[in-house]
Amino acid sequence: MIRFDDVTKTYLRGTRPALTNLDIEFERGDFVFLVGASGSGKSTLMRLVLKETAPTSGSVYVAGKDLSRVPSWKVPSLRREIGMVFQDFRLLPTKTAYQNIEFALAVIGTPRKQVRRLVPEMLEMVGLADKGRRLPHELSGGEQQRVAIARAYVNRPTILLADEPTGNLDPATSEGILELLAEINGQGATVVMATHDQGAVDRMSRRVVELVDGHVVRDEEHGTYESTAPDSEISGAAETADGETDTSVHPEERETATVARAHGSRAAAAVDDVEDEELVDEAEDAPNDLDDAFDEELDDTFGDEAPGAEAPEGPEAAAHEEEAR
Numbered sequence: 001m002i003r004f005d006d007v008t009k010t011y012l013r014g015t016r017p018a019l020t021n022l023d024i025e026f027e028r029g030d031f032v033f034l035v036g037a038s039g040s041g042k043s044t045l046m047r048l049v050l051k052e053t054a055p056t057s058g059s060v061y062v063a064g065k066d067l068s069r070v071p072s073w074k075v076p077s078l079r080r081e082i083g084m085v086f087q088d089f090r091l092l093p094t095k096t097a098y099q100n101i102e103f104a105l106a107v108i109g110t111p112r113k114q115v116r117r118l119v120p121e122m123l124e125m126v127g128l129a130d131k132g133r134r135l136p137h138e139l140s141g142g143e144q145q146r147v148a149i150a151r152a153y154v155n156r157p158t159i160l161l162a163d164e165p166t167g168n169l170d171p172a173t174s175e176g177i178l179e180l181l182a183e184i185n186g187q188g189a190t191v192v193m194a195t196h197d198q199g200a201v202d203r204m205s206r207r208v209v210e211l212v213d214g215h216v217v218r219d220e221e222h223g224t225y226e227s228t229a230p231d232s233e234i235s236g237a238a239e240t241a242d243g244e245t246d247t248s249v250h251p252e253e254r255e256t257a258t259v260a261r262a263h264g265s266r267a268a269a270a271v272d273d274v275e276d277e278e279l280v281d282e283a284e285d286a287p288n289d290l291d292d293a294f295d296e297e298l299d300d301t302f303g304d305e306a307p308g309a310e311a312p313e314g315p316e317a318a319a320h321e322e323e324a325r
């Protein structure tokens with residue numbers, strides 16, 4: 001679903017790379033915690049997936065497509081495959097909870113009838129059925145994050161990236177947010193969550209990828225926040241700090257239990273949860289080759305009509321389509 005092939009990202013020439021020789025794969029249906037100190041490269045990894053910035057060397061693949069070959073005019077379609085959630089929620093402050101979610105549908109031209117069904121459905125899913133009319137400042141932090149998640153997921157993207165989504169929340173509230181992300185993952189979405197939330201990581205026992213100074217130093221199938229392995233068993237940044245080799249655990253070596261759960265269910269619809277202006281800024285530094293295969297893939301996914309109109313695979317998606325009538 002997401003693959004980094006020997007990716008190095010250096011923002012400014014002559015400075016230490018934000019990511020060095022990154023080789024990692026997130027499979028469809030994975031739930032991955034990305035841990036590591038501030039500045040270790042977590043947000044950069046996510047920005048590369050969104051094609052908000054381009055690798056200095058190496059390749060990033062999303063849904064089998066090399067992002068360097070996705071032309072800039074196709075980037076919005078790419079981003080509709082990806083929901084994004086931030087630490088600071090990033091809701092539109094003058095719009096209600098309902099309108100914030102509605103906005104994600106409106107920008108991609110979803111028919112009004114469908115919007116009127118999908119928004120209440122999402123409010124219900126995130127436990128805010130009775131708070132649709134509230135403005136963000138009339139909601140608690142946890143509730144605002146629920147709205148942000150609803151907005152990110154309303155079009156059933158295949159990937160959900162969450163960059164420290166519980167960073168501003170108390171532990172009890174965080175727990176609810178994690179349950180929600182786990183539910184979304186249970187519906188087949190690949191979830192990648194950057195976090196410093198030790199309690200959440202330990203409780204969930206999911207895949208943990210740890211970054212130190214832009215190197216993967218740990219990749220465990222059922223990990224905890226702090227490494228429990230003896231140093232000798234941790235493939236390390238220490239040895240690879242010169243950038244020669246990356247000894248991070250090879251994706252094939254991992255169990256694929258979580259992948260099986262995804263059972264090929266692919267959501268049909270799209271989301272544009274992030275304000276476009278924000279994303280367009282830095283999208284220009286990658287080459288603009290046309291990639292017909294990617295076009296077809298996107299067309300297959302989204303069709304000519306409104307999101308949700310296309311027949312997807314899997315029971316989840318089938319239900320979604322059913323409701324679209």
Ligand SMILES: Nc1ncnc2c1ncn2[C@@H]1O[C@H](COP(=O)(O)OP(=O)(O)O)[C@@H](O)[C@H]1O
Nearest residue numbers: 011012018036037038039040041042043044045
């Ligand atoms: N836009 C940018 N320009 C220059 N350097 C950046 C930029 N964004 C991040 N960096 C640098 O890249 C490194 C990784 O940052 P980041 O990916 O934000 O880490 P994290 O999310 O783990 O805190 C840091 O050294 C940071 O200063």
Ligand SMILES: [Mg+2]
Nearest residue numbers: 042043044163
């Ligand atoms: Mg960050």
